[in-house]
Structure formats: C-alpha cells, structure tokens
Amino acid sequence: MPVNADFQGRSFPPSGPYAVSAADIAAFADAVGSDDPLHHDAEVARAAGHADVIAPPTFAVTLAQRCDAAYVQDPDSGIDYSRVVHGEQKFVHHRPITAGDEVLGELTVDSIRSAGGHSMITTRTELTVDGQPVCTSSSTIVVRGGEDA
C-alpha cells in the first residue's frame, strides 16, 4: 500500500507524559561521547541556572520518536517501516530538556510528498512541560518505493 497522503496536515492528540531522568540523560550523553558536566553533575547544572542536569541537544529525538509511533504504526498511514530511512532532522530548543521533566508531545504531519517513486514525510513534534514549549523537533523520513509502490 502506498503512503496515505490524506494524513498531511493531521495532528495527533498529545502523547506522554514521558519522564526524563538523570540516568536517561547520562546514558544518552555517554553514548554520543559528551563529557559536558551539564549532563552529569547536578551542581554544575544548577550553577548554570538549570533545575537539574540537562539533556544533549539531540536527546529530544528519543521523545519525538515515541510520539511518532501513533502515526507510523497506524495501518492506515501506509508506512512500511522496513522501507524507512531518516532524511533530515532539526531541533529548535526553547529551553533545555532537564532531569525531572514530564514531557508531552504533540505530533503534526506537516507534509507528504512523492519524488522518484519515494515518499518524503515531514513531521513536527511540539514537546512541552507544564504547558510551556521545550523543544520543536522536525523530522523528514523517506519511505523507499518498492515494486508494489
């Protein structure tokens, strides 16, 4: 089944809350090779004006991908995840994601377009804590066309 273009413009109900812990942040920072003390030392983070340790700039993808699930796993979306590759990613941070945050994410399908037999889908996830914006994560995935596409 081809990608269903009817989803363009659709917004999904907020998902979450997703709790962010200091351990989550430390494991992610270690995995991307960051020794920034803002990820590891709450005292240093507080001295810099944060409530606790803060996440690396790409950590938000872990939350955004959980919000994406409602869309990409919807059988009506027509997305064959085994054909998906990540094309583009962008984050706009309104404030750093911080240990102790309970994050809600609201997903919107901004565009669905076809090119060369492939489908390009751009989604945007607005991440908030207590109603305040924290991060806007935008992602473009490419669904490679197949013989049945």
Place this chain on the structure above:
Amino acid sequence: MSTRIAAETQAGDTFGPQRVPVTRETLVAYADASGDQNPIHQDEDFAKGVGLPDVIAHGMWTMGAAGSAVSAWAGGADRVVEFGTRFTKPVVVPADGAEVEIAGTVKSVDPEARRAVVEVTVTAGGDKVLGRCLATVQLD
C-alpha cells in the same frame, strides 16, 4: 568549560577536526539510550541481508556526536539553541570499528543577539555523511 564570547567570535573561526571512534559497542549503547533498536545498527547478518555493506551507525548517533562537538566548542549543551542536518551517507561500522572526523566552521555571528551559526562537517572514510549540518549557538 568556559563559555565562548560573541565579541571574540567571527565568521571563519574553526574547531577540530577531532576523530571520534565508533564501534559496535557504541551503537549498542546508543540503541539502549535512545530506544532505536533497529537491527541494521547492531546485527551484521541482518544489515547485509537488507543490502547494506555492513552494520551502519544510527544517523542520530552521528548527529549526536556532532552535537557533542558543538556543545564543547560553545561552552555547554545549553548553548545549542537550534540544530539541524540532512543525512546524506551512512557511517559503516565493521567488526573492528570505524572513526568519524568532526570539524566546525563559524558561518556568521549576530553581535546583537550574540548568536553564531556554525556549520559542522562530519566525514567517515573521507566521505561527508551529514549535509547542511547547522547549529545556532548562544554566546555570551
């Protein structure tokens, strides 16, 4: 880590290149930390079975490593206010590991907002693996 000063930063400033090793263990750690357990990033037989040359790194691992380099240059992760990229080529990670090279160039500085736009270049085996990798960084 000291914070970078806008008045002391100008277009053309560079950092790196720094070499960052990436092994299968790195990718398992990233998979566990991120929740992205796609087997193409861990299982050589699976990766080759879907037509890849070998295990490939998560694109988001590569972007994350670039983010770590920008954060270190800027003086803290909280300085990175915008960060985007295209994923142009995979980083192939054979059993004995691989290496990426990360470098940055300041493209512009806004002295009033004290913000710099930095272009990050990441290569693996001489090939650019990220395209238009741009970070907007808050300076002092």
